Amino acid sequence: MWARILAIMLKELRQLSRDRMTFGMIVMIPLVQLLLFGYAINTDARHLPAGLVDMSASSYSRALVQAVKATQVVDFKAKYASIEQAEAAITSGEVRAVLYLPADLNARLVNHPAFDRRQSDSQLTRPVAQWLVDGSDTVIAAAIRSLRSMPLDEVAGFSSQNRVPSFEVVQYFNPEQRTVVNIVPGLLAVILTMTMIMFTSAAIVREREQGNMEFLITTPVKPMELMVGKIIPYVLVGLIQVSIILSVGHFLFGVPVRGGLDSLLLASLLFIFASLSLGLVISTIAKTQLQAMQLTVFILLPSILLSGFMFPYEAMPIAAQWIAEALPATHFMRMVRAIVLREADILMLAKDAFWLGAFTLGGVLLASLRFRKRLG
Amino acid sequence: MTQSADAGASSATQATLSIDSSKAIEAPLAIEAHGLTRRFGELTAVDNLSLAIPRGSIYGFLGPNGCGKSTAIRLLTGLLLPDAGEVTVLGEPLAGNEEALKQRIGYMTQKFSLYDNLSVLENLRFVASIYGLFGRRGKARIEELLHLYSLEGRESQLAGSMSGGQKQRLALACATLHSPELLFLDEPTSAVDPENRREFWERLFDLCAAGTTILVSTHYMDEAERCHALAILERGAKRADGSPAELMQQMGASVVEVSGEQLRTLKQQLVALPEVVSAAQVGTRLRVLVRRDATDPIAFLSPYCDGRKLAMARPSLEDVFVSCTGGRHVG
Numbered sequence: 136m137w138a139r140i141l142a143i144m145l146k147e148l149r150q151l152s153r154d155r156m157t158f159g160m161i162v163m164i165p166l167v168q169l170l171l172f173g174y175a176i177n178t179d180a181r182h183l184p185a186g187l188v189d190m191s192a193s194s195y196s197r198a199l200v201q202a203v204k205a206t207q208v209v210d211f212k213a214k215y216a217s218i219e220q221a222e223a224a225i226t227s228g229e230v231r232a233v234l235y236l237p238a239d240l241n242a243r244l245v246n247h248p249a250f251d252r253r254q255s256d257s258q259l260t261r262p263v264a265q266w267l268v269d270g271s272d273t274v275i276a277a278a279i280r281s282l283r284s285m286p287l288d289e290v291a292g293f294s295s296q297n298r299v300p301s302f303e304v305v306q307y308f309n310p311e312q313r314t315v316v317n318i319v320p321g322l323l324a325v326i327l328t329m330t331m332i333m334f335t336s337a338a339i340v341r342e343r344e345q346g347n348m349e350f351l352i353t354t355p356v357k358p359m360e361l362m363v364g365k366i367i368p369y370v371l372v373g374l375i376q377v378s379i380i381l382s383v384g385h386f387l388f389g390v391p392v393r394g395g396l397d398s399l400l401l402a403s404l405l406f407i408f409a410s411l412s413l414g415l416v417i418s419t420i421a422k423t424q425l426q427a428m429q430l431t432v433f434i435l436l437p438s439i440l441l442s443g444f445m446f447p448y449e450a451m452p453i454a455a456q457w458i459a460e461a462l463p464a465t466h467f468m469r470m471v472r473a474i475v476l477r478e479a480d481i482l483m484l485a486k487d488a489f490w491l492g493a494f495t496l497g498g499v500l501l502a503s504l505r506f507r508k509r510l511g
Numbered sequence: 512m513t514q515s516a517d518a519g520a521s522s523a524t525q526a527t528l529s530i531d532s533s534k535a536i537e538a539p540l541a542i543e544a545h546g547l548t549r550r551f552g553e554l555t556a557v558d559n560l561s562l563a564i565p566r567g568s569i570y571g572f573l574g575p576n577g578c579g580k581s582t583a584i585r586l587l588t589g590l591l592l593p594d595a596g597e598v599t600v601l602g603e604p605l606a607g608n609e610e611a612l613k614q615r616i617g618y619m620t621q622k623f624s625l626y627d628n629l630s631v632l633e634n635l636r637f638v639a640s641i642y643g644l645f646g647r648r649g650k651a652r653i654e655e656l657l658h659l660y661s662l663e664g665r666e667s668q669l670a671g672s673m674s675g676g677q678k679q680r681l682a683l684a685c686a687t688l689h690s691p692e693l694l695f696l697d698e699p700t701s702a703v704d705p706e707n708r709r710e711f712w713e714r715l716f717d718l719c720a721a722g723t724t725i726l727v728s729t730h731y732m733d734e735a736e737r738c739h740a741l742a743i744l745e746r747g748a749k750r751a752d753g754s755p756a757e758l759m760q761q762m763g764a765s766v767v768e769v770s771g772e773q774l775r776t777l778k779q780q781l782v783a784l785p786e787v788v789s790a791a792q793v794g795t796r797l798r799v800l801v802r803r804d805a806t807d808p809i810a811f812l813s814p815y816c817d818g819r820k821l822a823m824a825r826p827s828l829e830d831v832f833v834s835c836t837g838g839r840h841v842g
Contacts, residue, residue, distance in 0.1 A: 138640055138643070138645060139640060139643075141640075142636075142637055142640035142641060143637075143641075145637075146626070146633070146637045150626060150628050150629065153628045153669075345624075345627075346620060346622040346623070346624040347624050347626060348624075349620045349624050350618065350624035350625065350685075350686075351641075353590065353616070353617075353618040354613060354641045354642060355610060355613045355614050355641070355642065356641050508609075509589075509591060
């Protein structure tokens with residue numbers, strides 16, 4: 136039995152090493168995606184293009200605009216003469232927000248407690264100006280909303296009193312709040328989901344498509360031997376990808392790897408096995424490599440969107456959380472972020488680890504039950 | 512049409528009887544099948560097929576594309592489950608013994624089913640270890656096969672870069688690596704030139720002489736003629752079986768060759784007659800198959816042939832095939 140598994144494994148490795156395209160993809164997919172997403176994805180919105188309608192045209196209005204610019208949230212790209220022009224600019228997508236400074240800006244400022252602390256909130260207090268925002272993108276709207284209670288001391292020309300916040304926030308694990316720190320370990324889960332499921336499902340479906348399977352199933356080889364022999368080479372491939380992603384993440388993006396490498400290896404192996412078994416199940420359903428690819432994408436999209444890679448798991452409705460729980464990527468996302476960023480060890484993550492193990496067993500069982508040594 | 516189908520069926524029963532009577536004296540059977548049927552949806556790919564193939568013979572399935580040859584072979588190897596019928600392979604019932612029998616049978620698929628991006632030697636080694644032939648035993652067997660199938664010197668060539676004939680020899684080497692007692696070949700020579708085909712059949716006779724039973728499917732008449740016995744399949748059903756000589760002898764039609772002018776028009780005229788199974792032009796002559804019930808075929812045909820020369824001819828396997836299938840596929 137082991138000899139046959141070894142023979143299948145060697146054959147698979149040999150084929151893999153001759154398939155330059157696939158071999159290149161093993162290295163290039165994680166590398167390119169890591170560079171792309173590492174630089175591109177940033178949930179901290181800055182330098183949004185904005186417009187200005189200044190009806191006041193006073194020294195205060197210029198000071199206010201300077202103060203807003205200093206926050207770096209927006210860049211003023213254009214000035215508009217009227218509100219109507221500004222609205223048209225938002226509709227056309229020229230700018231994402233417009234700051235409207237009313238003609239009575241100076242009066243409003245003087246009555247505002249943020250400008251002059253001798254003033255208290257009264258009937259006369261009104262906001263000094265208005266933001267018009269393209270609210271369809273919630274990230275952008277939230278960034279502008281954060282300007283709502285911007286201090287106005289600088290406009291007033293004196294750096295003022297000591298402001299005491301209601302809460303003090305201590306940011307563990309990612310004090311500089313860099314998105315890439317959270318993205319890189321998450322990418323590990325996404326890239327492994329994609330390549331592992333795709334490679335295994337395609338590897339078996341290819342044999343069927345090219346007619347190799349018809350010969351193989353007339354030999355005494357057992358389905359379990361075939362499956363195990365076919366997936367072990369891809370475990371190696373998965374580990375290579377893990378090391379590429381983490382080392383590039385570490386050296387290029389300064390992502391810390393705090394947890395123990397043993398925990399990381401164990402968690403990665405569990406996830407690789409779970410993904411491979413999912414690939415095996417797909418290979419027993421798909422008839423062609425194209426179908427295998429489509430099914431992979433069917434799994435991949437929810438893995439990206441629901442696993443917590445893009446949006447916090449806790450923010451999703453309960454039903455979506457259930458679906459997310461069923462995806463191996465969700466569990467690995469939790470584990471890898473905990474291990475890499477928060478120095479957790481695998482024992483603290485036993486629940487997720489157990490789930491991945493159970494998923495693998497279930498997948499292999501289902502695949503060998505579905506895989507029959509028959510045609511038609 | 513219905514008449515011709517009846518004629519085919521009656522000759523089939525005749526042929527079956529002749530095989531059955533010889534069964535008692537001959538060696539035990541390699542394959543015995545009764546009422547084998549397999550449907551794919553509406554289509555009945557194999558229809559009530561019964562076979563008795565003696566050991567040590569080369570048995571052919573002759574039929575047009577889509578007649579159920581491949582399905583029949585897949586049913587006999589256990590790759591497909593029949594909807595009805597029973598198969599006994601090498602003395603053991605196939606159902607339930609598929610895995611055990613896989614060590615004793617070899618199968619060469621219609622399409623090249625080895626790995627294009629592995630070398631000749633790597634393919635052979637892979638198949639050897641799948642069959643449990645390791646170390647010195649496997650190595651010796653591979654050496655033997657490389658020599659036998661003239662693949663020496665090509666050990667490190669990738670299988671995908673070989674010619675059709677070489678691929679086919681490699682496939683045969685892999686299919687016979689574990690020295691099977693029964694070998695299935697599904698249209699083995701469809702991608703091979705005539706010279707390689709001839710060569711290939713020499714190898715098959717070598718294997719047969721060494722005691723291997725071979726079941727080969729083909730749509731080439733010349734190949735079918737080399738078989739010890741064959742079954743003519745059409746639309747999943749067996750129309751006739753027996754040795755090529757028997758089949759020609761028992762054919763339900765006579766062959767008349769007409770030579771003269773304007774054969775194309777004559778052909779149109781003749782095939783319209785119910786007594787004529789088919790007419791096909793061969794060079795300057797028209798080969799006409801006339802149903803046996805016309806007692807004197809020449810006398811029957813001459814009124815239509817005004818002045819052209821008519822002569823009886825020796826039936827060929829193609830004539831047998833055409834008369835069995837009622838001329839639906841040829842001419």
